[in-house]
Structures are given as C-alpha cells and as structure tokens.
Amino acid sequence: MSDTLDIIKKLAEKDVNEYITQAADEGRKILGYMCSFVPEEIIHAAGMVPYRLRAVGSKETRLGDTYYSAINCSLVRHIFDKALNSEFAFLNGVVFMNGCDHARRMYDNWRNAFQTQGLGPEFLHMFVAPHTTSETSFQRFLDELRDFSDVLEKHFNAALTTEALQNSIAIYNQRRELLRGLNEMRKLPEPPIFGAEMLAVQSAMTSIPVENAVDLLEQLTIELQNRRIDGEGKLRIVLAGGAMEEIEHIQMIESCGAIAVADNLCTGGRRADVSVEEYGDPIAAVAKRYLYEVSCPRMIDEFDKRSASLEKIMKDYRTDALITEKLMFCDLWGGENFLLKQESKRLGFPMLSLEREMYGGGEGQMRTRVQAFFEMVRNRQS
Amino acid sequence: MNNPSTENFAISRAALRASRFGAMLSRYPRALGWVRRLMLPLAIQDENSFNKHFRFFILLAGCAMSDPKDLKALGILSRDLNAYMENVMDEASDKPMVWSEWNLSNEILRAFDVRQYVPETFAIVSQMAGSDAAVEMIERAEEEGMAPEHCSAAKTAVGALLANEAPKPDVIISSSHPCDSVASSYQTLQYMTKVPMFVLDTPYWDDDKSFKHYENNLWDLIAFLEKHLDQKLDWDKLREICANVNQTNHYLQELSEMSRAVPSPTSVEPLLLSWLGRMAAFGSPNGMEFAELVHANARERLRKKRSFIEKEKIRMIWYDVPLVFAPLFPWLEKKFGAVVVSDFMGRIQTVPIDTSSPETMVRDLAKTHLYCTMVRHTRGPAEFYLEEFKKIIDEYSGDCFIFMGHQGCKGGWALRKMFRDVCREAGLPSLFVSSDIFDKRHVTEEEVKRQFEDFFRSNGLA
Known part of the structure; x- marks a missing residue:
C-alpha cells in the first residue's frame, strides 16, 4: 500500500x-x-x-x-x-x-x-x-x-x-527526474504501479504547485520501492495518444489482463522524458526542450522521430502491444493513428486504435474490443 | 500501398478529355450559349444516374457563367487547367515533380523548371469525370485506414495516390495551414511517398514579426528547392509571374468589390474558378487574361446597372465552402433569383507585390500568401473571420447569411456562436448547413436544397 x-x-x-x-x-x-x-x-x-x-x-x-x-x-x-x-x-x-x-x-x-x-x-x-x-x-x-x-x-x-528562471528550470527538472524514476520502475517484470495509477500521478502533478509535486513524488518514490504488481499472465502494453485523463478508462483496459507499463500521452510520459538544459541562456534552453522534445502530431516534420521514440519505448519497456487513444474529431491523432498503423505492420507490433468521447461512456463496447485484441495478441505469442 | 492493377490516371484522363471538349466549345461562345440553355436544366435538376456523369463538366463548360459574354473567359482559364493536367500525367517528362498543398500560392514554384501537382485539386478536377470519382477516392483512403473525420480534400488526395491517379513526386511542399486535417494529411503523403518535404510554418498573427517569420520560411523554401531540385530560382521569371499576379489580383479584387452594387453585376463563380486557376498556374498570362475579361464584362454590366442573371431577388453572403459535387449556385439563381454577393473562398483581398528586387518580392509574397482566401481567415484568431464578415455585412447589402459548414473545417465550426451573434446583431437571417465540400455521402443535394427552400420561405425571402 x-x-x-x-x-x-x-x-x-x-x-x-x-x-x-x-x-x-x-x-x-x-x-x-x-x-x-x-x-x-x-x-x-x-x-x-x-x-x-x-x-x-x-x-x-x-x-x-x-x-x-x-x-x-x-x-x-x-x-x-x-x-x-x-x-x-x-x-x-x-x-x-x-x-x-x-x-x-x-x-x-x-x-x-x-x-x-x-x-x-x-x-x-x-x-x-x-x-x-x-x-x-x-x-x-x-x-x-x-x-x-x-x-x-x-x-x-x-x-x-x-536567476528565477534558472531556479524554475531546476525544480521542474527535479519533477521530471522523479517522474522518470517512477517510469524506470515500470520497466521491471513486476512494476510497482498500474498505468491507471501512473496517469493519476501525472495528471495530479499538473494541478498542484511544483514544490508540492516534488515533495509528493519523493515520498511516492520511497513508498513504491517495495510495492510490486503481479505481472504473471498479464500483457505489457504501451499507451499513446493526446490528452487523456480518464483513469477509469485505463483501469478498464488493465482489468482485461494487462498492465500499461509505459505511455506516450500528452498528459503522461511525454511531459517528463527530457529535461531542460541547466546551462547557457535559460530562455534558449526552454525553447530547445519545448520545440524539439515535446513532439506531438501537431509538429508536422517529425513523424519519423516520434515513431522511433515509440519504438524505443516499446523495446525498453518490453511491451507486447500498443494501444492508441484518440478523441473523436481529432484530425491530428487521426492522421497519427494512420501512420502508426503502417508502422505497426512494418515493425510487427500489434496495435489497437481506440476512439472515444471524453467521459462519453461506451465502456462495454470498448471492453469487448480490448478483450478481443488481447486475445489476438496472446494467440500470436503462443 | 499503391494498387498496381489500376490504370494510371484513369479518372484524370477522363477529366482531361471533358475539359478539352469544354475548351473547344468555348471557342464558339454563341454556340456554347445555346448549349448552355439546353443543358442547364440537366445540370441543376437533382442528381440522377444519367446526369451525374457530366454535371460538373456542364458547369465548367459554361453553366457557371450566366452571362454568355463570360463563356469565352472560361475557355481561357481552361487552357491553364488542361496544361496542368497534361503536365501531371506526362510520365515521360524529365522535369522534377513537386507536390504543393492547395492553400499555398505557387509563384515561387513556377519560377523553377518543374512540373507541379496540387494533391487536393484532384477532388475538383475529378468531378469532370462524374461526381462519384471523388467519393471513390475518399473511400479508398478510408479503407486504407485514414480517419473518417479528415477533410474530404485531404482524403481525396490520399485516395488518388492509392489509386494511381497521382504522379510520383520528387519533393513535397506543405504548410501548417489551413487546418489540422490538411496539415496532418501531408505527413501521411510524405510517409507514403518517402520524398523530402518542406513545411512552411504559418504564423498565427498579422503583425510584422509574423510576416517576417513567413518571409523567412519562404527563403528557407527557396533554399530547399534549389538544393533538392538542383536548380537556381529564376528571379526574372518570378518577377514576370509576380507582375501578372498583381494584375490578376487587381482585376479579381475589383470584381469582388463590384458585388456591392445592387443588383450584383457578377456571379461568385469566376472568383471560385480563379481559385482553380490559381492552383493550376497562378500568375500565368491566361489567368490574367481570364481575370481581365470577367472584370471587363462585370464592369460593363455595372455601368448599365444590370444583374448577371435575369432578376436578382435574394442576396446571399456565403461562408465556408461551396458544394463542389452539386451545382447549387445555378439552381439558386434560377429558382429563387438568389445570388452570392460575397463568399469565403472566392473573395480576393490582398496587397500588391513590389517586384523591384528579390527581397521585396519575397517579402510581399509572404503577405499575399497569408492573405490568400481561407489562409487569411483560418490561421489566426476569430477576428480574422469576423471582422471581414462584419465589413461584408455593412457593405454588400446581403439579405441573408449561409454557412455551408464543411466537415473538415473544425476551426470554423468552433466559431458557430460568434457567427450567429454577428448575424443576430445585424438582423441578418442565417442558415447553417452541415455539409461536405466533396463528399456527397454526408448530406444529399436534395436535403441541402430542401433546407434552402424552407429557409427562404420561413424568412419571407421567397
């Protein structure tokens, strides 16, 4: 606990x-x-x-x-x-x-x-x-x-x-490091935290002052050292998508026999993966990090980089499958899904694209799709 | 992903044949006038299995122009369109092929020795081969997994590539405007073709820094093209093109303004068709001649205080898009005497290009690109739509507002309340139609027409 x-x-x-x-x-x-x-x-x-x-x-x-x-x-x-x-x-x-x-x-x-x-x-x-x-x-x-x-x-x-900006960069980097530390633990065969819980952590950290976030994350890091989730028989999946905040939705996916061990969500891991340089002109350092490292489908010339990054995540976290999460009428993720589907064929990883309205219900239908997908992944593995 | 069993350019060839036939007819405007009279009823009646194959052709061959005087102008414009299609399909050519997104102005490209293809144009051009052609391409793209909510122009572009209707590119030019859908689709096109792509970053604001940023983007574009095409930009050629653009814009801008008069001396069709010409070859002598002729004809009617139709009864201000798959304008003109006096896609409002040096040309091209139809509205805050809209309401004596909302234009739909509020304050009845510019599966022509009839009658306009 x-x-x-x-x-x-x-x-x-x-x-x-x-x-x-x-x-x-x-x-x-x-x-x-x-x-x-x-x-x-x-x-x-x-x-x-x-x-x-x-x-x-x-x-x-x-x-x-x-x-x-x-x-x-x-x-x-x-x-x-x-x-x-x-x-x-x-x-x-x-x-x-x-x-x-x-x-x-x-x-x-x-x-x-x-x-x-x-x-x-x-x-x-x-x-x-x-x-x-x-x-x-x-x-x-x-x-x-x-x-x-x-x-x-x-x-x-x-x-x-x-000086104030340098201090702010330092403390936000601290928050990123702590989140990265938690993500590192998710690489373990028995990760200490479910994907739904991690999404809650990442969402909560954006709605409190960073100083409190750092304190809470430090405490959480200690408390999670001895926590393990039994991963036996569960698929390891990675989630990718835009803004995602429905924790129950991830719980539903995980309840079908998986642990979301990594993500490339706008509100998730993508925020933490790269720090701001702490030397040189701080404004330039902020510009570099935000322009070059927060790649989402709105960045039109970077799909190859995004695809490579996702491939690395899947390898590092030893995931079995990718689930992409798209909100209805999102053109950017609509396009990204299309490309990722081609990449999934090229690289040979199973992929499921889920589309939802935020807090829009439809859990039963979604659950059926996830269950069928997991069955397909397992059949392919066996 | 391409289907090798499909004949290359099957639809494009059929469209070209139709377009050539139209161009041939336009040499005889008097005869074409008679053809138009005979064919118009076929074009404007609801689509059926017979007329769906040639309605758009009839439109381009003359039905778009209600005054026979303008028919000649169409023939001039079709020269560029035909040359464009011939170039696209010229597989033996050793000139590099550049794909250029439909909202980009292609003056710079034309100053290189290249062939060019505007992927979204296929959605318009293919209509000449029947109104099912675009839908066929859209379905191809959707079957491949493209998101249904993407703009149908973007889906048609991808579908055309899958169906071997697109030439093989050497480089692609794209931008971050006019919407997420088109911007996103170019990542798909680039992924599918694996060729270098240059993306222009479109500024949000209209201030000096924003124009400068876009100007810098154009310099980057020139460097990109020179590198990948292994050619130098021909500045003299660009100067000539820019001079033509200035003249063309002058005529078209005045044409846009002439519709303030009651009755309006011009239809919106020449302005919409000039958009097609702009994609095919902006700044060409033909495009300039077309603009000059439709301008002169409209000025003549203005002088005589004559409408371009028999009797103008309803003046419509039209935003978002026209329906390309259905010839609504001739139907509205004939049935209700309803004319579009200002519209979102056709209206020209720009600045001249100073051709005195490469620096001034690129500086001003940046502005003219950002002032292009659609680009000047969609890329920034709501004011970019609404201030021009309010001005049009004040100056064009409109009787009503039509918002032909395209499914791809999510940014436009997100301003629905503000459009309604402006109309309410101005006392202008408004009709919001959920439609799709190229995809006739979304809403039928019959349904759209029914909405117009109900709207006009319930507001006492008809």
Missing part, C-alpha cells in the same frame, strides 16, 4: 485541491493552460503557479455546446463548459496555445464569453508555438518565449529574472 499514492489519486479526481488553495491564499497567482508546449518554467519564474486545465468532474457539455459544434473535440467542450459554469473561477489567467484547431478556438470563445458574459479571468493570452523544428521556427519560438515573459511581467507586475 502507498499512502502517498492514495493522496495523489484523490488529487487527480478533482479540480481544486488544498495545495492550489493554499498557494492562492499565500498570494500566488494561478495561471491555467491547456497544452504541453506552454512552458511552465516561465510562468513559475514569474512567481505564479501553472495549472493544467482538465475536464475532470465534468458531467456534460451543455453550455460548451452553445459555442462549439458536435464535430468539435469533447475535451475542449467539457473544459469550456466548466469555464462557463465558473468552475475555473480560481484562475488569475489562462494561457491558450495553437495546439489544434479545437483548443485554439477556446481563446476566441473564452474572450467572447468574457466580453458578453463577464466570464473571468481578464488575462487571456494566446501563446503561439511553431509547427516545425527548423532554425527559423526556433528563432521565432525564442522570440515568442521572450514576448511571453514580457507579457507576464507587465500584466502581473512580476519580476522574471534570469
């Missing part, structure tokens, strides 16, 4: 937690964001707490649907529904990103709701990241990071010094 894991799981189940409340009480500003390309270090260095917006707890999209259509992403509709229900009233600002066509429109819709309905907060900022990794894009991204720093300094009257 792990007390810390239980604490973290509870954190993952809700939006507002005692750590965030405490930070706000101490006068720290809470800045919401949606995409992994938004540099938490810069927000933190400006004295604020970066907080990843999630759909957790959302039961419907009734209000969100007044803005979005039925062919828009359910994650975005849930989050915006929560915003319109004032469930993010504790935020002092929101940073949007041109991650995808659905998410970037939340910048427009939120501003419209601010103007027409007084929906706060007032600080709504669009952070723009390039879609390519060329030198030209790198220079543009560097510029964007500098502009972003200036905007935060001006709007929040904050002093974003080089």
Whole structure:
C-alpha cells in the first residue's frame, strides 16, 4: 500500500485541491493552460503557479455546446463548459496555445464569453508555438518565449529574472527526474504501479504547485520501492495518444489482463522524458526542450522521430502491444493513428486504435474490443 | 500501398478529355450559349444516374457563367487547367515533380523548371469525370485506414495516390495551414511517398514579426528547392509571374468589390474558378487574361446597372465552402433569383507585390500568401473571420447569411456562436448547413436544397 499514492489519486479526481488553495491564499497567482508546449518554467519564474486545465468532474457539455459544434473535440467542450459554469473561477489567467484547431478556438470563445458574459479571468493570452523544428521556427519560438515573459511581467507586475528562471528550470527538472524514476520502475517484470495509477500521478502533478509535486513524488518514490504488481499472465502494453485523463478508462483496459507499463500521452510520459538544459541562456534552453522534445502530431516534420521514440519505448519497456487513444474529431491523432498503423505492420507490433468521447461512456463496447485484441495478441505469442 | 492493377490516371484522363471538349466549345461562345440553355436544366435538376456523369463538366463548360459574354473567359482559364493536367500525367517528362498543398500560392514554384501537382485539386478536377470519382477516392483512403473525420480534400488526395491517379513526386511542399486535417494529411503523403518535404510554418498573427517569420520560411523554401531540385530560382521569371499576379489580383479584387452594387453585376463563380486557376498556374498570362475579361464584362454590366442573371431577388453572403459535387449556385439563381454577393473562398483581398528586387518580392509574397482566401481567415484568431464578415455585412447589402459548414473545417465550426451573434446583431437571417465540400455521402443535394427552400420561405425571402 502507498499512502502517498492514495493522496495523489484523490488529487487527480478533482479540480481544486488544498495545495492550489493554499498557494492562492499565500498570494500566488494561478495561471491555467491547456497544452504541453506552454512552458511552465516561465510562468513559475514569474512567481505564479501553472495549472493544467482538465475536464475532470465534468458531467456534460451543455453550455460548451452553445459555442462549439458536435464535430468539435469533447475535451475542449467539457473544459469550456466548466469555464462557463465558473468552475475555473480560481484562475488569475489562462494561457491558450495553437495546439489544434479545437483548443485554439477556446481563446476566441473564452474572450467572447468574457466580453458578453463577464466570464473571468481578464488575462487571456494566446501563446503561439511553431509547427516545425527548423532554425527559423526556433528563432521565432525564442522570440515568442521572450514576448511571453514580457507579457507576464507587465500584466502581473512580476519580476522574471534570469536567476528565477534558472531556479524554475531546476525544480521542474527535479519533477521530471522523479517522474522518470517512477517510469524506470515500470520497466521491471513486476512494476510497482498500474498505468491507471501512473496517469493519476501525472495528471495530479499538473494541478498542484511544483514544490508540492516534488515533495509528493519523493515520498511516492520511497513508498513504491517495495510495492510490486503481479505481472504473471498479464500483457505489457504501451499507451499513446493526446490528452487523456480518464483513469477509469485505463483501469478498464488493465482489468482485461494487462498492465500499461509505459505511455506516450500528452498528459503522461511525454511531459517528463527530457529535461531542460541547466546551462547557457535559460530562455534558449526552454525553447530547445519545448520545440524539439515535446513532439506531438501537431509538429508536422517529425513523424519519423516520434515513431522511433515509440519504438524505443516499446523495446525498453518490453511491451507486447500498443494501444492508441484518440478523441473523436481529432484530425491530428487521426492522421497519427494512420501512420502508426503502417508502422505497426512494418515493425510487427500489434496495435489497437481506440476512439472515444471524453467521459462519453461506451465502456462495454470498448471492453469487448480490448478483450478481443488481447486475445489476438496472446494467440500470436503462443 | 499503391494498387498496381489500376490504370494510371484513369479518372484524370477522363477529366482531361471533358475539359478539352469544354475548351473547344468555348471557342464558339454563341454556340456554347445555346448549349448552355439546353443543358442547364440537366445540370441543376437533382442528381440522377444519367446526369451525374457530366454535371460538373456542364458547369465548367459554361453553366457557371450566366452571362454568355463570360463563356469565352472560361475557355481561357481552361487552357491553364488542361496544361496542368497534361503536365501531371506526362510520365515521360524529365522535369522534377513537386507536390504543393492547395492553400499555398505557387509563384515561387513556377519560377523553377518543374512540373507541379496540387494533391487536393484532384477532388475538383475529378468531378469532370462524374461526381462519384471523388467519393471513390475518399473511400479508398478510408479503407486504407485514414480517419473518417479528415477533410474530404485531404482524403481525396490520399485516395488518388492509392489509386494511381497521382504522379510520383520528387519533393513535397506543405504548410501548417489551413487546418489540422490538411496539415496532418501531408505527413501521411510524405510517409507514403518517402520524398523530402518542406513545411512552411504559418504564423498565427498579422503583425510584422509574423510576416517576417513567413518571409523567412519562404527563403528557407527557396533554399530547399534549389538544393533538392538542383536548380537556381529564376528571379526574372518570378518577377514576370509576380507582375501578372498583381494584375490578376487587381482585376479579381475589383470584381469582388463590384458585388456591392445592387443588383450584383457578377456571379461568385469566376472568383471560385480563379481559385482553380490559381492552383493550376497562378500568375500565368491566361489567368490574367481570364481575370481581365470577367472584370471587363462585370464592369460593363455595372455601368448599365444590370444583374448577371435575369432578376436578382435574394442576396446571399456565403461562408465556408461551396458544394463542389452539386451545382447549387445555378439552381439558386434560377429558382429563387438568389445570388452570392460575397463568399469565403472566392473573395480576393490582398496587397500588391513590389517586384523591384528579390527581397521585396519575397517579402510581399509572404503577405499575399497569408492573405490568400481561407489562409487569411483560418490561421489566426476569430477576428480574422469576423471582422471581414462584419465589413461584408455593412457593405454588400446581403439579405441573408449561409454557412455551408464543411466537415473538415473544425476551426470554423468552433466559431458557430460568434457567427450567429454577428448575424443576430445585424438582423441578418442565417442558415447553417452541415455539409461536405466533396463528399456527397454526408448530406444529399436534395436535403441541402430542401433546407434552402424552407429557409427562404420561413424568412419571407421567397
């Protein structure tokens, strides 16, 4: 048993937690964001707490649907529904990103709701990241990071010094190292943690101040040293996809006879795998890490790198199969799934593509597909 | 993944034959006028097993232009289109083949000695071989595993490759606009063809830094092309092309503006067709001549305060896309006297290119590319759609707003409420149709027409 894991799981189940409340009480500003390309270090260095917006707890999209259509992403509709229900009233600002066509429109819709309905907060900022990794894009991204720093300094009257940024980089790297340490343990034949639990850990860490995250992860690392999950007869799988926060969904997959020992999820392992360099110009170091290492399908010139990275994960974690998770109407992951399917044929690994609406139910049908897939994998192995 | 048993370019050849026939007819505009009168009823009645094979051809051969004076212009434009298709299918050519995404303007490419192919154009061109052709390609792509929610233009491009309707590329040029779907599909095309691909990173904003970033991208593109094609860009040729582009844009921009007049002296069709011409050979003498002629004809009608149809009754502002698989505009014009006075895809609003030096050309090409139809709206914040939309409402005396929402345009659909709010404030009745530009499986022509009839009647417009 792990007390810390239980604490973290509870954190993952809700939006507002005692750590965030405490930070706000101490006068720290809470800045919401949606995409992994938004540099938490810069927000933190400006004295604020970066907080990843999630759909957790959302039961419907009734209000969100007044803005979005039925062919828009359910994650975005849930989050915006929560915003319109004032469930993010504790935020002092929101940073949007041109991650995808659905998410970037939340910048427009939120501003419209601010103007027409007084929906706060007032600080709504669009952070723009390039879609390519060329030198030209790198220079543009560097510029964007500098502009972003200036905007935060001006709007929040904050002093974003080089030293502060170096310290922020160091503590976020610490968090990444601890998460990587947990992921390393998942390579064991009997890993200490289920994939569903790990997703809870990774999600919770984005909704609390990094200082608390480091404390909790240090404690969790100690507590997991002697925890083992019986892997006998269970398939080892890797999960890949965009934003994923439905812990029950992973539990359902694992209950069919598998352990998710690795992931390449936007809200999962992809956030932790590479640290920011702690030498040289800190802004340039942040730019390098975010532009070159957070590769998701929105980056148009990097599929080969993503495929190689996934292949390495599958080898390192000795996985039997890949399950990709896609939200309906996600063009980016739709395209990625197509390519990964070709790669699965080329490299000979079994792959199942699951498509879902966020918190949209349909568990029975999904379970049947997973069971049939696992049976197929086992038959192939025997 | 290609199917070796399929004849290369089977659909493209049929489309080319139809297009050549249309071009031949357009040499005799008077005779074509009569053909148009005879054929129009066949084109605008609901699709059936007989007319589905040639409706789009009839449209391109003349039905798009309600005034016979404009028929000649179509013949001029079809020269470029035919040359484009011939080049695409010229397997004996030793010129490098470059694929270029449909939202990119291809002036720079044309200043190299290359053949070019715009993968999404196949979805339009193939309609000349019957309205089932695009659907056949879409189904090929979906059968291979391409996501159903992808834009049908993107799926058609992949399907065409699978069905041996696409030439083998040497390099590919793509961009991060206009949407996730198209951007994503180029990763697929590159994966399938295994050739070098250059991706232009499209800026979000319209400020100096953004234009500069895109300009830098264009310089990178030139370096990429020079390296992979083993050629130098011909700056004199580019200068000539840019000069033609300036002139073409001048005519088309004025044509866009002429529709402010009541009645409108021009249909939206020449502007939409110029889009096809732009993909085939933007900045060509033919494209310029086409623009000059449709401009002159419209100006003549404007001077006489004449509509391009018999009687204009309803003025529509049209956003998102036209339906390519169904000739809706001639039907709307004939049945309701309803004309499109401004639309999302056809409207030209750009800046001239300073041709005095390579630096000024690339600087201004960056701007003109970012001001291209669709690109200027989709890549940035809602204001990029809505400010132009509000201006159109103020200046074009529209009676209603039509949002022909394409399934691929998720970003446009995400602004649905804001469009409605603008219409409500302006007192403009609005119709939102869930449709697909090329995929007639999504919604039938009959259903779309029914929605129009109900909308016009319930709002007292018909």
